[in-house]
Amino acid sequence: xxxxxxxxxxxxxxxxxxxxxHYRNGAWQRSRIVRFxxxxxxxxxxxxxxAQEIFEGFKAYRQPDGCxxxxxxxxxxARLNASATRLCMPPVDTKAVRADICRLIxxxxxxxxxxxxxxxxxxxxxxxxxxxxxxxxxxxxxxVILSVVGDYFGGEDPRGVRLCTExxxxxAAPGGTGAxxxxxxxxxxxxAQHHASRGGFDQVVWLDARERKYVEEMGxxxxxxxxxxxxxTPPLEGGSILPGVTRDSLLQLLRAGRRKVEERCxxxxxxxxxxxxxxLKEVFACGTAAVVxxxxxxxxxxxxxxxxxxxxxxxxxxxLRQQLVDIQFGRAPDPFGWRYPVPL
Ligand code: COI
Numbered sequence: 001x002x003x004x005x006x007x008x009x010x011x012x013x014x015x016x017x018x019x020x021x022h023y024r025n026g027a028w029q030r031s032r033i034v035r036f037x038x039x040x041x042x043x044x045x046x047x048x049x050x051a052q053e054i055f056e057g058f059k060a061y062r063q064p065d066g067c068x069x070x071x072x073x074x075x076x077x078a079r080l081n082a083s084a085t086r087l088c089m090p091p092v093d094t095k096a097v098r099a100d101i102c103r104l105i106x107x108x109x110x111x112x113x114x115x116x117x118x119x120x121x122x123x124x125x126x127x128x129x130x131x132x133x134x135x136x137x138x139x140x141x142x143x144v145i146l147s148v149v150g151d152y153f154g155g156e157d158p159r160g161v162r163l164c165t166e167x168x169x170x171x172a173a174p175g176g177t178g179a180x181x182x183x184x185x186x187x188x189x190x191x192a193q194h195h196a197s198r199g200g201f202d203q204v205v206w207l208d209a210r211e212r213k214y215v216e217e218m219g220x221x222x223x224x225x226x227x228x229x230x231x232x233t234p235p236l237e238g239g240s241i242l243p244g245v246t247r248d249s250l251l252q253l254l255r256a257g258r259r260k261v262e263e264r265c266x267x268x269x270x271x272x273x274x275x276x277x278x279x280l281k282e283v284f285a286c287g288t289a290a291v292v293x294x295x296x297x298x299x300x301x302x303x304x305x306x307x308x309x310x311x312x313x314x315x316x317x318x319x320l321r322q323q324l325v326d327i328q329f330g331r332a333p334d335p336f337g338w339r340y341p342v343p344l
Contacts, residue, residue, distance in 0.1 A: 007150040008117060012288060013180040015108035015119075019100050022128075023090050023140040024169065030226065031100045033107055036145060044130040046137045052127035054083040057288045059149075060105055060119040063330035068105060068112055069339035070121065071328050073098055075245045076288075080123060083180040086134040089125055097123070101144055101284070102342045108343050113148050117328050120149040136186060145255060149220065152220075152289040153202060159308050160294030160317075161202035161285070163218065165268060166192045167301065171219055171240070173209035176241035178216075185242075188276065189219045203285075205298060205305075206225040207268065214265045216240060221287030222247040225296075225306075226316055228279050230260040246286040246324070253323055268300055275306050282314030284321075292321035 127137030172178025294313035
């Protein structure tokens, strides 16, 4: 099952157990840890038709003394409930779920990898009613699976990944579901992603739905720009960007390190001009899966929005990444109280 020495890639290797909990008659039933395996669902199950589904993603890290800590699980579980509200689904009891996830990790403790690999925790909630009228389901299944993961992007070029802006499709509009972690957002991103990969790009950069003028996010992760001496990232207020836990952690680290940080709307035109003037120093992606991934190039149509002309990734990018993973793997103090120990 979980390979210890070979790079497992991302999301392909699962541990032997999973957590399952059903919701019916207005209440969550007793949770159970069962063998990882398929569900039997009617073809009429609501989730197949109307995508009433939400999920989360966070990681557990093997510490130098052999213990295991999750990174900010409460933030992710709070976000799960925010997504649940948006998709008209029942909230979970976050403390009980956190305890259940600890039990699950303990059960599969022999599959927790050594650094730099991690155990990715994937909670998911699906609507299970079998009436194909569009309606909020009265029944749900919540489950959590664990995956042994390595690098999300495969890390072929140390300077990072290549991106292009998406000027036709949009990921999310104000009032939509952009701030919720629901499968539908990811399904809607696939056509653009497919088109971008055919052009040799790893990902797209989504622009705002109204004007296609401002940078939003990368779909599976947030994005940050080092503009002169300031780290700039799009704001969450518009409701169309996923409030990333890694994003929040990096902003806290930067502020604690007295770096100038701005959360503001960022016009593509400003970035193109800043790049031409040599003021756009570094660009990086951040997310649970992506951690902090350097970006080596962004194309906006035929214009270069950013290009790293050195033969290595940006210094601040790599320093931030190191700072974050050192906290996550317990190699550095945890001044923010982000590590949550899993009793094994
Ligand atoms: C994560 O970073 O945990 C996500 O859910 C993003 C997805 C692209 C794997």
